[in-house]
Amino acid sequence: MRVVLGEDLTLLRDGLIRLLTAYDMDVVAAVDNGPDLLTALVTHRPDVAVVDVRLPPSFTDEGLQAAIEARAQVPGLPVLVLSQHVEPLYARELLSTVGGGLGYLLKDRVSDVRRFIEAVRIVAGGGTAMDPEVVSQLLARHARDEPLSRLTPREREVLALMAEGRTNAGIASRLVVTEKAVNKHISNIFTKLDLYPDEDGNRRVLAVLAYLNA
Amino acid sequence: MSHHGGVFSRLVRLTLVTCVRGLVQAVVSLVGLLLFVACLLSLLTLAGGIGILLAPMSLLALRRLASTQRRWARHWSGVTIATPYRPRPVELTNGLIGRLQRCKWLLTDPATWRDLLWALVGVPVSVVLGLLPVFMVVAGIWTVVADLGAWLFGLWSTAPPSFWGQVLFLGMLSLVPFAGPLLLRAHAWAAASLLAPTREAMATQVGQLAESRSQAVDASAAELRRIERDLHDGAQARLVSLGMNIGFAEQVLRENPDLALNLLAEARASSGQALTELRTLVRGIHPPVLAERGLDGAVRALTLSLPLPVDLHIELAGRASPPVESAVYFAVAEALANVIKHSGANRAWVQVEYHSARLVAIVGDNGTGGATLRPGGGLRGVERRLAAFDGVLALTSPVGGPTVVTMELPCELSLART
Secondary structure (H helix, E strand, O other): OEEEEEOOOHHHHHHHHHHHHHOOOEEEEEEOOHHHHHHHHHHHOOOEEEEEOOOOOOOOOHHHHHHHHHHHHOOOOOEEEEEOOOOHHHHHHHHOOOOOOEEEEEHHHHHOHHHHHHHHHHHHOOOEEEOHHHHHHHHHHOOOOHHHHOOOHHHHHHHHHHHOOOOHHHHHHHHOOOHHHHHHHHHHHHHHOOOOOOOOHHHHHHHHHHHHHO | OHHHHHHHHHHHHHHHHHHHHHHHHHHHHHHHHHHHHHHHHHHHOOOOOHHHHHHHHHHHHHHHHHHHHHHHHHHHHOOOOOOOOOOOOOOOOOOHHHHHHHHHHHHOOHHHHHHHHHHHHHHHHHHHHHHHHHHHHHHHHHHHHHHHHHHHOOOOOOOOOOHHHHHHHHHHHHHHHHHHHHHHHHHHHHHHHHHOOOHHHHHHHHHHHHHHHHHHHHHHHHHHHHHHHHHHHHHHHHHHHHHHHHHHHHHHOOOOHHHHHHHHHHHHHHHHHHHHHHHHHHHHHOOHHHHHHHHHHHHHHHHHOOOOOEEEEEEOOEEOOHHHHHHHHHHHHHHHHHHHHHHOOOOEEEEEEEEOOEEEEEEEEOOOOOOOOOOOOHHHHHHHHHHOOOOEEEEEOOOOOOEEEEEEEEOOOEEOOO
């Protein structure tokens, strides 16, 4: 799996390269600023891009902007954005670019190495990996919305886990219930939110996120 | 009875106090007249040179007198007269140039000329309004004494005042406790008309305040941005790397214990560096020693960590408010940082003193000089920060040195905390 890495702090860049390499990923380019990142993404067209939101030269959201621009030039380019803080606005901008795997994780998540690597793979495979923090902020924003308020607390939990990109089996084991029960919850959620329950996998997640993002 | 006695003695006391105050105003206005003449003479000799020495002395004496009158207006009549003077510039030298600067500062301040005008116009006003209560009391008492004298001894050859005259004078005597304070207040208003800042001066001051406030806001916004950046790139990044290393080590512990061991050692180093960075950052926000020991101790601690000897002369009888302490501390720290970075000096000195309600901090070195106040430079930042406290910064740094940075700001000192 070919990875392009955009991270300006040497400490973290080197750590991430070592980590990704240890899990048989091929870091084809590791850059430390926005313009270089855009060039690397467009020329290498990697299987997945791992990008820090804040990059030089402006030290604002150069990384995010480069990723969005790259997705405009290379449709469906999978991007996993890392950040030291959660900003729903950024999630929103990222989600508004259509197609391909997407992820937005707090940098803290790299300490759970297995899950982090899993997230990279999910995104590379066209899936979605949203940080629980992002999801809960998006949910909080809709807390008083009419359809969401009809969800039971358990259904909300399931919704949040879905938005993180977990599979039905993953949700079931997390909540210590059967997959059948999870299926029931999901079908309830989709009915209450007027979404199509027959959609599967990532399209299902995207439907949920699109709903939350609206 | 005792209640009536209380009221009566209070009226008597009020009468006496009013008379004394009026008398003082009248006499002081005559002192003012003398000072006016002295100022006039020293101004006339300004071209001759001797006036350069005398004019600031006499004008400042007049200023002190006017300030006393402002204080009396507030204490005696409740009329608050704001101080209209422009801030004293930081003196660059004590020699002839310093004297000339003093003259310029005093002579270009409109408040100086209004003081002079009051010293002249105030004389008749003060004499009339000040002596009127005394006259009323004396005339009233004179009526009584003359009457008694005529009645008892027939001593007085002059005729006592007519009946209506007596009624008038006695009425005046009883009026003093009520009319006297009003006369004093009228005097205070008259003084305020010339001794208070003019409307334009106030407008200018408001403009300056608005500017220094916006500068302070800019400075603090830049400061917050710096802190955020330091945290983001420093401690926060270290902690992320720490977590990554530990997590990685956890994964490879069984198959590759050597790698795990390396990762854990790196993690430990990373946690130590994170702490160091946090400490440095905290010191940059508010040094703990500043909170604990005040400006004196903090500047001492600062100079201990510097790679060159610093002569210290700190004389503070108390502590300034925390924001002032912090501003002065960082101003001194910035000036010393410049000494180390740019001056090539092998010796520096710091002087911190408090006099005439101003905190003065001077940082000097024996380096090569040639320092300037570049826009965006550290000293400009200090200047902006001090401006928020009405403080000023002056830099003298001739090529070849030495460099002296003088910082001054008005503030109050509280008694030393123990």
